[in-house]
Amino acid sequence: MSLTSTATEDRPEEGTTSTTGALVEFRGLRRAFGPTVALDGLDLTARPGELLALLGPSGCGKTTALRVLAGFEQPDSGEVLVDGEDITRVPANRRDAGMVFQSYSLFPHLNARDNVAFGLRVRKVSAAERRARAAELLDLVGLPEHGDRYPHQMSGGQQQRVALARALALRPRVLLLDEPLSALDAKVRLTLREEIRRLQLSLGITTIFVTHDQEEALSMADRVAVLNAGRLEQCAPPAELYERPATAFVAEFVGTMNRLAGRLTDGGQVEVAGVTLPVDGELPASREVEVLIRPENITATADPAGTATVVSASFFGSVTRVLLDLPGGGSVKSDVPSRDAGELVPGVRATVEPARRPVLVVPAPGSGA
Amino acid sequence: MAALTPTAAPAPGGTPRRARDPKAVRVRARRRPRVWRGAVLALAGLYFLVPLLSSFVFTVHTPGQGVSFAAYTGILSAEGFTRSLLLSLGLAAATILLALLLAVPALVGVRLGAPRLRPLVEIVCMLPLVVPPIALVTGVTTVLRWGPDHLSRTPLYQTFLAVQNESFPVVLVLAYTVLALPFVYRSLDAGLRAVDVPTLVEAARNCGASRLYVILRVILPNLRSSLAGASFLTLALVLGEYTIASLLGFRPFAVWIVSVSGAQARMSVAVSLLSLLITWALLLLLSRAGTRAASATPAPPAPSGTSASLTSPASGKE
Amino acid sequence: MPAPSSSAPGAADGTRRRRRAPRAWLGALPLLVFAALCFGLPVGALLYGAVTRDDPATGATALTGEHLQRSLQGPYLTSLAGSVELSALTAVIATLLGTLIAQAVVTSRGGALRNAVLTASGVLANFGGIPLAFAFVATLGISGVVTRLGHLDSAGWNLYSFTGLAVIYLYFLVPLMVLVSVPALDGLRPQWREAAQNAGATSWQFWRHVGLPVLAPSLLGGFVLLFGSAFAAHATAAALVGGSVPLVTLKIADALSGNVLVGQENVALALSLDMIVIAGLVMAVYLPLQRRSTRWLH
Numbered sequence: 001m002s003l004t005s006t007a008t009e010d011r012p013e014e015g016t017t018s019t020t021g022a023l024v025e026f027r028g029l030r031r032a033f034g035p036t037v038a039l040d041g042l043d044l045t046a047r048p049g050e051l052l053a054l055l056g057p058s059g060c061g062k063t064t065a066l067r068v069l070a071g072f073e074q075p076d077s078g079e080v081l082v083d084g085e086d087i088t089r090v091p092a093n094r095r096d097a098g099m100v101f102q103s104y105s106l107f108p109h110l111n112a113r114d115n116v117a118f119g120l121r122v123r124k125v126s127a128a129e130r131r132a133r134a135a136e137l138l139d140l141v142g143l144p145e146h147g148d149r150y151p152h153q154m155s156g157g158q159q160q161r162v163a164l165a166r167a168l169a170l171r172p173r174v175l176l177l178d179e180p181l182s183a184l185d186a187k188v189r190l191t192l193r194e195e196i197r198r199l200q201l202s203l204g205i206t207t208i209f210v211t212h213d214q215e216e217a218l219s220m221a222d223r224v225a226v227l228n229a230g231r232l233e234q235c236a237p238p239a240e241l242y243e244r245p246a247t248a249f250v251a252e253f254v255g256t257m258n259r260l261a262g263r264l265t266d267g268g269q270v271e272v273a274g275v276t277l278p279v280d281g282e283l284p285a286s287r288e289v290e291v292l293i294r295p296e297n298i299t300a301t302a303d304p305a306g307t308a309t310v311v312s313a314s315f316f317g318s319v320t321r322v323l324l325d326l327p328g329g330g331s332v333k334s335d336v337p338s339r340d341a342g343e344l345v346p347g348v349r350a351t352v353e354p355a356r357r358p359v360l361v362v363p364a365p366g367s368g369a
Numbered sequence: 370m371a372a373l374t375p376t377a378a379p380a381p382g383g384t385p386r387r388a389r390d391p392k393a394v395r396v397r398a399r400r401r402p403r404v405w406r407g408a409v410l411a412l413a414g415l416y417f418l419v420p421l422l423s424s425f426v427f428t429v430h431t432p433g434q435g436v437s438f439a440a441y442t443g444i445l446s447a448e449g450f451t452r453s454l455l456l457s458l459g460l461a462a463a464t465i466l467l468a469l470l471l472a473v474p475a476l477v478g479v480r481l482g483a484p485r486l487r488p489l490v491e492i493v494c495m496l497p498l499v500v501p502p503i504a505l506v507t508g509v510t511t512v513l514r515w516g517p518d519h520l521s522r523t524p525l526y527q528t529f530l531a532v533q534n535e536s537f538p539v540v541l542v543l544a545y546t547v548l549a550l551p552f553v554y555r556s557l558d559a560g561l562r563a564v565d566v567p568t569l570v571e572a573a574r575n576c577g578a579s580r581l582y583v584i585l586r587v588i589l590p591n592l593r594s595s596l597a598g599a600s601f602l603t604l605a606l607v608l609g610e611y612t613i614a615s616l617l618g619f620r621p622f623a624v625w626i627v628s629v630s631g632a633q634a635r636m637s638v639a640v641s642l643l644s645l646l647i648t649w650a651l652l653l654l655l656s657r658a659g660t661r662a663a664s665a666t667p668a669p670p671a672p673s674g675t676s677a678s679l680t681s682p683a684s685g686k687e
Numbered sequence: 688m689p690a691p692s693s694s695a696p697g698a699a700d701g702t703r704r705r706r707r708a709p710r711a712w713l714g715a716l717p718l719l720v721f722a723a724l725c726f727g728l729p730v731g732a733l734l735y736g737a738v739t740r741d742d743p744a745t746g747a748t749a750l751t752g753e754h755l756q757r758s759l760q761g762p763y764l765t766s767l768a769g770s771v772e773l774s775a776l777t778a779v780i781a782t783l784l785g786t787l788i789a790q791a792v793v794t795s796r797g798g799a800l801r802n803a804v805l806t807a808s809g810v811l812a813n814f815g816g817i818p819l820a821f822a823f824v825a826t827l828g829i830s831g832v833v834t835r836l837g838h839l840d841s842a843g844w845n846l847y848s849f850t851g852l853a854v855i856y857l858y859f860l861v862p863l864m865v866l867v868s869v870p871a872l873d874g875l876r877p878q879w880r881e882a883a884q885n886a887g888a889t890s891w892q893f894w895r896h897v898g899l900p901v902l903a904p905s906l907l908g909g910f911v912l913l914f915g916s917a918f919a920a921h922a923t924a925a926a927l928v929g930g931s932v933p934l935v936t937l938k939i940a941d942a943l944s945g946n947v948l949v950g951q952e953n954v955a956l957a958l959s960l961d962m963i964v965i966a967g968l969v970m971a972v973y974l975p976l977q978r979r980s981t982r983w984l985h
Contacts, residue, residue: 072881092884099885105878108983109900119886121896152982163882170887406791410800413788413861417811420822420858423832427825432835471718478714490715493722499966500730501919503936504959507943508729511736511956543725550722605813611922612936616943623817627926630821638825641818649810 021049021206022083022096022173024069029078031064031230038064039075040230046174051200051207052235053221055214057253061230062210066176069208071095082173098167099176103183105163106151112138112162113147119170137165140199157188164196168203175200175207181216193220214254218242226250244280248362251292258298258332260354262291262361270361273326273354280358288364297355300324300334302343306351308332310344320344324352421642428639440635444643447636453625459537460621461607464545465600468553471546472599476557477588480566494554497547506613509544513617538619545607552602560595564588601655605648730963736956754957762933763958769933771965773849774917777856782910784857785864786872786902792865793872805869808862815859816922823855824927847928855923860913867912871905874984904980911973915966935962 024046031039038061046052054062067073069080071092079088087095106115114121116137117130125133138144141161151159160180167175177196181189197220200207211217217224218238225235226249234246245251252259262272264287269276272291300308300322308324311331320341322334332352336344344350428440444450472494479487497505513529532539566588573583589596611623620628622644630637740751757763792804826833827846834840845851875898883893921936928937935958942955 070881070885072884092881093887093889095885097885099882101878101882104876105882107879107882107897107901109897109903118883118888118896122883122886122888122892166882166886406795409787409791410804413784417807417858417862419833420826423826424822426832471721474714475718478711481714482711483715486712486715490718493719493726496722497726498915499963499970500726501921501936501959501962501966503919503921503939504733504962505726505729507939507952507955507959508731508733510943511732511952512729515732546721547726602813609813609816609818609922611817611925612940615925616940623922626817626821630926634824638821641821644818645810645814645822648813649806652806652810 021047021204023048023081024174024206024208025081025084026065026069027079027081029065029068029075029080031061031068031073031075037230039068039078041078042227042230042232044225044232044235046206046208047222048206049204050222051197051209051220053209053211053217053224054227055211055217055224055253056227056233058212060227062212062227063178064230065227066099066178066208066210069095069174070097070099070176096170096172097174097176098170098172099178100160100163100167100180102179103156103160106159106166108151110150111147112143112149112151112154112165115151115162116165116169118166123170133169134165137169138162140168141165142195155188156184157192160184160192161195164199168205173206175205177207177209179210179212182211182213189216196220218254224254226253228253245292245360246281248292248360251360256295256333258293258295259290260293260326260332261328261330261364262289263287264289264361270359272359273332273352275354275356277354277356278358280360284361284363286363289361290364291354292360292362293354295321295333295335297357298332298334298352299355300336300344300350300352301340302348303351304349306349308350308352310346310348310350312346313341313344315341322350324350326352421645424638424642428635428642431635440633440639441643443633443636444640447629447633449620449625449628450640453620453622456537456620457608457622460541460545461604463539463542464549464607465603467542467546468549468603469596469599472550472553472557473589473592473596476554476561477566477584480561481570491554491558494550498551502548502610502612503616505544505547506616509540509613509617513540533617535619538617540617541614541619541621544613545603545610548610548613549599549603549606552606553599556595556599556602557592560592560598564591597655601651604651608644608648733956733959733963736953737960740953754953755960757954758957758961763935763938763954766933766935766938767958767961769849770918770935773852773856773932773934774914777853777860777917778910778913780853781857781860781864781913782906785861785909786868786906788861789865789868789872793869804865808865811862812859812866815920817926819855819858820923820926823851823858827851827854847931849932852924852928852932855927856917856920860917863916864909864913867909868902868905871902871909871980871984874905874980875901901983902980904976905984908973908976908980911969911976915969915973918962918965918969 026042026044029039029042031037036059038059040061042061042065044052044065054065056062064073068075071087071090075088079086081087082096106112107118110118113131113134116134117125120130120133135144135147138147141164143158143161143165146154146158146162149158151162154162163180180196181192184192193216196209209217209221218241221238223235223237224241226233226241228249234241234250236244236246241250241254245254251257260272262270264270264279264283265276268279268283270279270289270291271277272293277291296319300310302310307327311323311325313320313322315338316335318338319335320338322336322341322344323331324334325331334352429438430436475490479490500508513533532543569587569591570580570583573587574580578587607621609623610621611627614621615624615627626637626640737754738750738752739748740753741748759767788804792801795801823831823846825831827839827844828834829840829846831846834844834846846854879897879901880893883897888896919936921934921940924932924934924937925940939955939958939962942951942958
């Protein structure tokens, strides 16, 4: 469960590390801004040393949760615990949590070194020690030569690295990342993503990472918490989240999902696109349902006798995503290995078949359930 | 508690849920800046309102004689009022026209095809800030004195006399245009910064528009609020200008107010107050127009945008 | 003729012509010609007059430093010092008060208050000169309403003095500072405060280590601007104090309108030149500050 045990070997220097990962708990957090409810009873736990991603659409409360933990927002009710200790009323400047903001959070009048050493200066650490520690941290984030640069002389990616170093300077027990990569361009985002993860693993620091980018969340996190409308939908490791989404919201928010009309059989299975499949999770009350199936679990083959028609095909490298119109109306996406997709050009007839595995079903929109 | 949440909305700190101790501390901590803010704003309001109120009281109330609005009713019939006001308005209109006619083609042209000229145009437009009006007028007097001294036998002399024509002194329009250039430049430059002129021009040309059509129908409409801002500043500058006019011996509005102040102190205050109210009304009108423009295009919020364009060093009031 | 912009058309000719707008520089030509004639010419005349002397006997013109020297002596020097003193004092006070008001506005949540204050500042910053002088005569003058109600004259109050002028100047300088500092305070990103808090800083430490240093260029720039504005002011003082407070603008006006000895025009020109130099210095300080704060705050 925890990665802390493996963390200690490749530390650049003993002083750089945080003590150990802390346990962070949100209990029944509620926060409303006027009529908007940002957090509606959020319960969530981050285990010591893990990287927990908070994922959700904008306005789902993920940033509010992070800001409550940092002390920038007060919950209307509920509490935040770090290692079992209630810190809900601790002022923001006495919390032991380093934060990296979305962007532009570096102090513009200080160079990288002074930015990193800011917290030490506030604590009246001696100049020599500040300098040494800042150099060590800049080294850690891969910017050993940039100590004299000012924020406006650095790229967005470099600025975020400095911000990361600054957040780590006081050896916090928790690291908070508020969409730190969202303002960067795609390539930088990828490398920085990997570096943050590497650093987090080596320090063994409990890290909470807010993002609206599911790919980012799935690729970096130990566990991903999906939030919707101020509540936790599901918190699970990436693979489980993808394979066994607990709710329809998670199923559709994470990855791509087809919704196909289906019908429950008397045996508790579901009939969809000519095949009968077992149902995963609860059965809805109505018989008319919609079946959620991922594109990679639908095969499409060119077939002159088929009932579906290829509308378009997009090449994604190893797979090709084919969009097909179904005879009864509606359409379906299928991921076909690119080497098998040659015949699936627009206008071609095809047969479509779901893979034989359990599926998630939800009540059909008009079924009155 | 869940039931309480919706009702607790706009006023954090007001509900009984806040009774617990640590929360009370926080609420108190939040109140402190509010008290401070209120005090600052109240004192500032006092300082800025008292002169306006007292001016009004001064104009309508004479100790021992009671209230009378004679200071206001008498303005229109006062000797020289209409003439000086019309002169000032005429000067303002001419100045606005001249300043815009000079600045708009220059700024647009520089953006379209002569970027290397841009620093020069900027420096030329901003330099008047370094020359206070009183210094400019000493220079102007010196130049005007050359007329009789050196040019009396050349046709240029006629020009010198014409620009100093008492009924419409063109020399004032020229001097005011110089004073207005920095404000006009800033306002237009800010406006042009907000629109990507080359792209707009290319897009319009691509749709088949002629270059002149593009400037008149595409660029100028996009500059509406900065043109309005520039005009307002110029108008305020010309209406209030005293130094140059009085030292060159002309008698527009501000000089007139001073000339009547000896004999009719009340009226001079009344006119001063009115001129402030008129300025205020103009600015409100302008920011309203700006708001309308802003709602049509995603521009920065108009009132602050307009006021920001009024942020000008050494404004020409003197 | 030392007109600074007379070289402009030549410079324009040298501009590389771009395919798309071949004669765009022609648009700038009228402006440059106008500036050369109506600004360059008077300023040139001023410079020329300030450093030359006509010999009445021979009619010959010679370079001389005597006007400038005289302009820095005796009553002229006093007036320059008076102007600098008044401008510096009012600019310092207005910088502080304007920033305080701006901070009060920026931190308040109501958009209406903000709009009202900004619009009022826009008007009041442009409300100066003659009307302002008379509004204060009616308020704090000898028979002013507040003077009478508060019996200020017996307390030794005199509007027609250095202090009186300072009180009046603040009336347009403070709003000007509000206009200058609101955008600067707006530019202070909430992330900076939060990042500082996150690094353990108290509110006071935030202002000391981040807030004020970041704002410093804007506030200093604002101060310099106010100084220049007060320094150039003439009408208010002219309408109010006549000659009782020594100010350089009043001295120049006196010399120009022949209130003093004949032959003082050249000293007026030299004083004007002094003013231009001071205003130029002010700008030379202001522009780099402005550039820095733009880089930091936007």
